[in-house]
Amino acid sequence: MSDLVLELNNLQTHFFTDSGEVPAVDGVSIKVHKGEVVGIVGESGCGKSVTSLSVMQLVPTPPGKIVGGEINFKGENLVNTSEKRMKKIRGNEISMIFQEPMTSLNPLFTIGNQLREAIRIHQKINKREARSKAIDMLRIVGIPRADAVIDEYPHQLSGGMRQRVMIAMAMSCNPELLIADEPTTALDVTIQAQILDLMRNLNDEKDTAILLITHDLGVVAEICDRVVVMYSGQVVEEGTTREILKDPKHPYSKGLIKSLPKIHEREQKLYSIPGTVPKPKMGRVGCRFAPRCEFAFDRCFQEDPELYSIENDRLSRCFLYDQKEGDRTENAEANIGS
Amino acid sequence: MQKPILEVSGLKKYFEIKGGVFGKKVGEVKAVDGISFSVMEGEILGIVGESGCGKSTAGKSILRLIEPSAGEVKFENKDITNLSAEEMRKLRRNMQIIFQDPYASLNPRHTVEKIIGEPLQIHGMSSAKERKERVKELLEVVGLSAYHASRYPHQFSGGQRQRIGIARALANNPKLIICDEPVSALDVSVQSQILNLMEELRDEFNLTYVFIAHDLSVVKHISDRVGVMYLGRMVELTDKDKLYDDPKHPYTQALLSAVPLPDPDIAKDRIILKGDVPSPSNPPAGCAFHTRCPHAMDICSKVRPEFEEIEDNHFVACHLYGEVQ
Numbered sequence: 001m002s003d004l005v006l007e008l009n010n011l012q013t014h015f016f017t018d019s020g021e022v023p024a025v026d027g028v029s030i031k032v033h034k035g036e037v038v039g040i041v042g043e044s045g046c047g048k049s050v051t052s053l054s055v056m057q058l059v060p061t062p063p064g065k066i067v068g069g070e071i072n073f074k075g076e077n078l079v080n081t082s083e084k085r086m087k088k089i090r091g092n093e094i095s096m097i098f099q100e101p102m103t104s105l106n107p108l109f110t111i112g113n114q115l116r117e118a119i120r121i122h123q124k125i126n127k128r129e130a131r132s133k134a135i136d137m138l139r140i141v142g143i144p145r146a147d148a149v150i151d152e153y154p155h156q157l158s159g160g161m162r163q164r165v166m167i168a169m170a171m172s173c174n175p176e177l178l179i180a181d182e183p184t185t186a187l188d189v190t191i192q193a194q195i196l197d198l199m200r201n202l203n204d205e206k207d208t209a210i211l212l213i214t215h216d217l218g219v220v221a222e223i224c225d226r227v228v229v230m231y232s233g234q235v236v237e238e239g240t241t242r243e244i245l246k247d248p249k250h251p252y253s254k255g256l257i258k259s260l261p262k263i264h265e266r267e268q269k270l271y272s273i274p275g276t277v278p279k280p281k282m283g284r285v286g287c288r289f290a291p292r293c294e295f296a297f298d299r300c301f302q303e304d305p306e307l308y309s310i311e312n313d314r315l316s317r318c319f320l321y322d323q324k325e326g327d328r329t330e331n332a333e334a335n336i337g338s
Numbered sequence: 339m340q341k342p343i344l345e346v347s348g349l350k351k352y353f354e355i356k357g358g359v360f361g362k363k364v365g366e367v368k369a370v371d372g373i374s375f376s377v378m379e380g381e382i383l384g385i386v387g388e389s390g391c392g393k394s395t396a397g398k399s400i401l402r403l404i405e406p407s408a409g410e411v412k413f414e415n416k417d418i419t420n421l422s423a424e425e426m427r428k429l430r431r432n433m434q435i436i437f438q439d440p441y442a443s444l445n446p447r448h449t450v451e452k453i454i455g456e457p458l459q460i461h462g463m464s465s466a467k468e469r470k471e472r473v474k475e476l477l478e479v480v481g482l483s484a485y486h487a488s489r490y491p492h493q494f495s496g497g498q499r500q501r502i503g504i505a506r507a508l509a510n511n512p513k514l515i516i517c518d519e520p521v522s523a524l525d526v527s528v529q530s531q532i533l534n535l536m537e538e539l540r541d542e543f544n545l546t547y548v549f550i551a552h553d554l555s556v557v558k559h560i561s562d563r564v565g566v567m568y569l570g571r572m573v574e575l576t577d578k579d580k581l582y583d584d585p586k587h588p589y590t591q592a593l594l595s596a597v598p599l600p601d602p603d604i605a606k607d608r609i610i611l612k613g614d615v616p617s618p619s620n621p622p623a624g625c626a627f628h629t630r631c632p633h634a635m636d637i638c639s640k641v642r643p644e645f646e647e648i649e650d651n652h653f654v655a656c657h658l659y660g661e662v663q
Contacts, residue, residue: 043525043526043527044525144613158614158615160614161614188388188389188552188615189388189552189554189593189596189597190388190592190593190596190610190611191388191614192596192598193595193596193598193608193610193611194610194611196598197608197610215525215526216598217526217600218597218598218599218600219598220600221598221599221600221601221602222598241602242602245600245601245602246601246602246603255527256526256527257600259526259527259529259530260526260530260555260600261530261533261555261556261558261559261560262555262559263554263555263558263582263594263597263599264582264599264604269534269537270530270533270534270559271530272527272528272530272531272534273527273530274531276495276497276498276527276528277495277525277527277528
């Protein structure tokens, strides 16, 4: 296996609010290798964005705090690293693209100004060199008239162009890891296709590892190598993109995939998971998904399931995959498969 | 043949841009630039397009929530564009709308009972007791419980709020409901619940929907016919199967090929469009799509293509299929 870039080990990020402690990320372990694209999927409130912010040490503190676990970036634990060291890592070795290209650029500065700032913080080059490097970066991400756009302000660009600028900025220091938090959610499908195409090229050419956070399984199929499914602050399933989309094991992933309207098939009625996504709460016992799960049995409400290994690197947090459940596992295989 | 419940012809909505010291008109945004279609009784017509293509403006102009600039809207064979405000108000009990944002479209200071009861009161149900009964009934129809009536919107999740929005639209037994992106703010697992609910309601109450959305898979799932809009114009309109299996307009083809599918086995020839959608305040001459079209010809930048029926029930606005090829 290629070398490990990022390893989250039982990461716990909790928020301390007036109404109590909220375990937004509740023991998440994820590995990202060099040149790999890993997707984190889940619905709103499952903790996928907080996971990515934790890696960058950007969780607003207070109320949020990493209360346990490790974030190993190339062998260095980022939890409790000094802010000075984090500043060196952020934007240089790990970059991040946010969902809203509209709000992540400063409206008062030109595109060039903001790109140059990012470049000059991490590289010792003069202003003129930084400018020409910024123009190069804009060309790489496919912005027409790059030498004119560099002197324009964010409001003069469209959403797709702004997201390209964000990618240019994120890639300008050749990071080893790019974290993209819903990079195409605010964009139209034709523009989304352009941006995904661009990210795939950057991944191919520069071998940058990408951690992609999304709720769109279509985007996952498009670009990811491996997928982690999250539910209520926990990883519930992990596997390759093909395994997850074609043969999901956990009842939640199964339901999620079945409830998507398909563009190439006709069906009378959509499958739907009953109930709604629960809010994370402290001291909850049992499987988080059990109240909505059609396969739930007594044990699901009494004990916390662990991530059971089905095959190599194929994990599912469901008692149905516990060897101890013997018969039930076989029945479930038959049932869930149907 | 069913009879059309809604006929729209040449509908236009231009927004004025004012500027300068005296607030003079300096231009206009052609949000909807002459669209025509009809909706049959009991049908679900989907309208898709990217942001800024005018699909929401079209929906609101049909109900005259925004006053259209030109064109005709006929509801049950009656032209409604010239009705007085009072007549329009009476008519609106038959034409309702469901909005996109379930967080913004419900008044946070009113209880659910007041929210759903208000349209009942406006349209003549004066007895408070009757209203209370009807509200309970409606809540149960949309899958909530009667005891929810005394709660406030912030106590509900997004999916539940959208159910309240649907109950409010259903309150006066409308015939036509315009659904403006009703599921795009919802999570996948909740989205499918709402889509199923809307289909059940259609069958139960014989409703007609105009379903506006940007998600092509959702529109495919729920609609009978689908219209595609680009920059204020309708570029293609046909049965959903025909549209998805055999799209004619180059924009529809590109749009369909750009949808990422959650299936690693489908190999795709993706048509990646260059550039961005032009501004509707200064749309390109001729065919609005010619600046990004892979098949653009000379004529495309000069003459606006007519919206014509090239096959049975398959309307396309493109010179590739015109006589002047």
